[in-house]
Every structure is written in structure tokens, then in C-alpha cells.
Amino acid sequence: MSMDIHNSNDPQDEEMERILRQATPRGADASLRPRGLAAVAREVGAPARFRWVRIYWPAVAAAILLGVLLNYWVAVEGKERLAQIMGPPAVSKQAADVAADIAAITDEATGRWAYDRLAASRRPPDPFRRHE
Amino acid sequence: MENLSQGLAQGDPAAFAALYDACAHRVHHYLVVRLGSREDADDVLQETFVRLARNRKRLGAVDNVAAYVFTVARNEAARLARRSRRPGSRRAGCAGRENVPLAEDLFCEAGDDEVQAREAAESVAKALAGLETPLREIVELKVYAGLTFREIAEVTGLPQGTAATRYRAALAKMRTWLVREQS
Numbered sequence: 001m002s003m004d005i006h007n008s009n010d011p012q013d014e015e016m017e018r019i020l021r022q023a024t025p026r027g028a029d030a031s032l033r034p035r036g037l038a039a040v041a042r043e044v045g046a047p048a049r050f051r052w053v054r055i056y057w058p059a060v061a062a063a064i065l066l067g068v069l070l071n072y073w074v075a076v077e078g079k080e081r082l083a084q085i086m087g088p089p090a091v092s093k094q095a096a097d098v099a100a101d102i103a104a105i106t107d108e109a110t111g112r113w114a115y116d117r118l119a120a121s122r123r124p125p126d127p128f129r130r131h132e
Numbered sequence: 133m134e135n136l137s138q139g140l141a142q143g144d145p146a147a148f149a150a151l152y153d154a155c156a157h158r159v160h161h162y163l164v165v166r167l168g169s170r171e172d173a174d175d176v177l178q179e180t181f182v183r184l185a186r187n188r189k190r191l192g193a194v195d196n197v198a199a200y201v202f203t204v205a206r207n208e209a210a211r212l213a214r215r216s217r218r219p220g221s222r223r224a225g226c227a228g229r230e231n232v233p234l235a236e237d238l239f240c241e242a243g244d245d246e247v248q249a250r251e252a253a254e255s256v257a258k259a260l261a262g263l264e265t266p267l268r269e270i271v272e273l274k275v276y277a278g279l280t281f282r283e284i285a286e287v288t289g290l291p292q293g294t295a296a297t298r299y300r301a302a303l304a305k306m307r308t309w310l311v312r313e314q315s
Contacts, residue, residue: 043185
């Protein structure tokens with residue numbers, strides 16, 4: 001133990017220290033030493049913590065990536081299926097106005113043709129057409 | 133001591149046994165006074181050595197292993213006290229210092245047949261309980277753990293001068309209390 005420069009030589013402090021040291025804290029149970037050292041031996045012999053993370057991290061990363069891709073596929077597929085069930089989304093009012101303007105400038109047939117083209121551009125692709 | 137550090141870092145059971153024999157007695161004394169329960173002190177001492185074994189690689193670079201052991205023990209004692217303060221804890225009030233520990237939980241002399249020794253132990257327990265935590269901790273580390281002010285500074289993170297000042301303030305306060313008690 002090193003020299004302590006802050007130690008007081010005050011006799012009153014020394015007397016107080018003597019009184020405190022007269023009280024001996026209760027000792028450890030006799031079985032504590034073998035128990036404690038056995039626990040230490042177990043800990044030293046145990047495999048390092050988080051080793052499984054080092055071993056399995058590629059599998060964990062692959063599972064997360066697969067989860068993200070599946071989520072994307074389900075979202076896209078769901079949207080297409082919804083469009084098949086519910087039909088094409090309604091043509092916007094702006095598209096109808098544009099078709100009306102074209103009909104006013106040209107004729108009704110051209111306006112109808114423009115309206116159909118604008119409506120067709122909003123319709124989802126037909127999955128059966130891809131194979132034709 | 134350097135050999136001991138290297139042995140500990142390599143997980144040598146003999147090195148841990150040597151460290152246990154060198155420190156455990158003092159650490160246990162400190163923990164009994166700090167936690168107010170021998171059973172809690174037993175648990176924390178064991179947990180301290182398990183933690184040292186778990187983080188043994190660090191021990192190779194430690195200058196003062198004894199002070200390091202006390203630092204780990206102090207942290208473990210604080211952890212136990214925090215756990216005890218949680219609502220519904222099995223140990224609530226035991227290590228959390230909400231209740232003043234009884235002299236017989238702390239000192240051997242409290243169960244002594246000799247009246248004078250028993251009364252002295254009870255007075256010391258009450259005088260310690262009357263101190264504020266920062267003062268009491270320095271007394272625990274200095275008197276019951278037998279650490280130097282340099283080691284106390286290392287364990288608590290306080291400057292050496294502050295630790296010494298707090299120690300003298302604690303002694304003065306306990307002296308005043310004991311004089312008042314006796315009169």
C-alpha cells in the first residue's frame with residue numbers, strides 16, 4: 001500500500017478511527033470462497049458472450065433482406081389484385097376537362113378518342129396481356 | 133503484481149484464487165457496511181468476481197488491481213441498490229438504504245455478551261447511519277476496506293484532496309454525534 005500524503009495526525013481523528021475499527025464487520029460465510037471461485041471457473045470456461053451473433057449474423061442478415069423483399073412483393077401484388085377486383089381507378093376531372101376542350105376545338109369523335117386514351121393511361125396493366 | 137494481472141487476463145484460476153485471498157476479506161467488510169446485510173454482501177462479492185472473470189482481458193492493463201476490484205464491487209453494490217429500489221423488488225428496503233441497518237447486521241460485536249463492546253458497535257452503526265452518503269462512503273472505504281486516499285480517489289473518481297477532506301469531515305461529524313450521545 002502506498003504512502004498517503006493526506007493522512008491526518010490529529011489525535012482526535014486517530015481516536016475516532018480507533019473507535020470505528022473496534023467494530024468488526026460481519027465476515028463472509030465459509031462456503032463463499034469455494035462457491036465464488038467455482039463461479040469464476042465457470043465464467044472463464046464459458047464460451048465468449050455473443051459468439052452466436054458472430055456465427056449467425058450472415059443468416060440473420062439474409063433473413064432480414066428476404067423479409068424486406070417479400071414485403072415489397074406483397075405490396076405490389078396486393079395493389080394489382082385490388083385493381084383487378086375494383087376495376088380501373090376513376091378518370092380525373094382534369095382529364096375529362098381536357099377531353100371536353102379537345103372536343104370543343106375539334107369534334108366529338110376526337111374528344112371521345114382523347115378521353116379514352118387518357119382513361120386507358122390510368123388503367124393498370126392487364127397481367128394476361130403480357131403473354132399475348 | 134504484473135504477473136498476477138497477466139494471469140488474471142489469461143483466465144488462470146490460480147491467479148483468481150490469489151486475488152480472492154488478497155482482496156475478498158476487505159471487499160466483503162466494505163460491502164457489509166455499505167449494504168447493511170451479510171447475505172447481500174456475499175452475493176455482491178461473488179458477482180464482483182464473476183464480472184472480473186468475464187472482463188478479464190481488461191485486467192492485463194490495470195495498474196492497481198485491488199482498487200479495480202473495489203471499483204467493480206462498488207458498481208455491483210450500486211446495481212443491487214437500484215434493483216432493490218424498484219417497486220415489487222424482493223429485496224426492497226434491504227440494500228437500498230431506505231431503512232437504517234441494524235448494528236447486528238453490520239458488526240460482530242453487536243451480538244457480543246460484553247455490554248461495552250455491544251454498545252460501542254451500536255453507537256458506531258448509528259453514527260455511520262447519521263452520515264450523508266458521500267461522507268459515509270469515504271469512511272467505509274478508508275476504515276473498513278483499508279484503502280489509501282489515493283486508492284479511494286481511484287475507486288470513487290474524486291480528487292484525493294476531496295476524499296481526505298470528506299473523511300475528516302465525516303470523522304468530526306461522528307465525533308460530535310458520539311459526544312452528544314454519551315452526554
